[in-house]
Amino acid sequence: MQTGIPIEYFLITATVMFFAGVYGFITRRNLITMLMSVELMLNAVNINFVAFNRYLYPNLLEGQFFSIFIIAVAASEAAVAIAIIINIYRNYQSIDVDKTDQMKY
Amino acid sequence: MTGNQIMFILFSLMIIVFSVLTVTSRKILRAATFLLFVLVATSALYFMLNYQFLAAVQLTLYAGGIVVLIIFSILLTSHIGEKFESPALLKKVYAGIAVVAGTVLVITTILSYTFQNNNSVPRSVDMTTIGTDLMSYGDNGYALPFEVISILLLAAMIAAIVVAKKIKTK
Numbered sequence: 001m002q003t004g005i006p007i008e009y010f011l012i013t014a015t016v017m018f019f020a021g022v023y024g025f026i027t028r029r030n031l032i033t034m035l036m037s038v039e040l041m042l043n044a045v046n047i048n049f050v051a052f053n054r055y056l057y058p059n060l061l062e063g064q065f066f067s068i069f070i071i072a073v074a075a076s077e078a079a080v081a082i083a084i085i086i087n088i089y090r091n092y093q094s095i096d097v098d099k100t101d102q103m104k105y
Numbered sequence: 106m107t108g109n110q111i112m113f114i115l116f117s118l119m120i121i122v123f124s125v126l127t128v129t130s131r132k133i134l135r136a137a138t139f140l141l142f143v144l145v146a147t148s149a150l151y152f153m154l155n156y157q158f159l160a161a162v163q164l165t166l167y168a169g170g171i172v173v174l175i176i177f178s179i180l181l182t183s184h185i186g187e188k189f190e191s192p193a194l195l196k197k198v199y200a201g202i203a204v205v206a207g208t209v210l211v212i213t214t215i216l217s218y219t220f221q222n223n224n225s226v227p228r229s230v231d232m233t234t235i236g237t238d239l240m241s242y243g244d245n246g247y248a249l250p251f252e253v254i255s256i257l258l259l260a261a262m263i264a265a266i267v268v269a270k271k272i273k274t275k
Contacts (some may be wrong), residue, residue: 015212021128027192033133036127054156056221068159074167075166084264
């Protein structure tokens, strides 16, 4: 058990991190930086899970296991996303979301 | 102030500053490096909460795997010193308003709720417990999500190979 650190501090850190990710997802136009923003959001959620597990239900391990599963999902998501990004780059010579509009209409 | 609190403040400040820098930096390789710092600080927080296995997984998979993958694809798709043009001012303002409003809303909700600290005996988190829990289907067992995640990883691996494969044109 952590002495002297209330659970709120962990949650506030995670909140700031999550909304930094949201900001990046809205403003960025490069596909790789958007992927990085998504990773930030997933990580913030992981911190929440682990903090809740440690402070509110230390006799169970659900938060830890779901964090591990989220990490696995994030890894496979990054692999597939980067494969798609490389393919888009091959076809358009750019990974800007504004320029990849061939299937739009 | 105990050493514990000093370490926590250090790591959470690191997370906050570097995650903001990740989404605002205009050089893409720098953004990736800042993301690496955020992920390492997150794993330090896991260590502080005594989840050693999770922290190790975070370090190897996120900091070791995903960031390297991202940096490789950055090097494949853009010049090293490439600088983005800044996003349109109106877009920045709208996004900033939405994000600040969301942050304030969530933080006020967190602070107004009183969490009941549970002081029951903590379950140990050594490798034996994790391994048997992942494989058991009784109480505290996670066999089904473990199988689901295995199938997902296999599917993702095949999908990544198929998508990235160069199509031969004869």
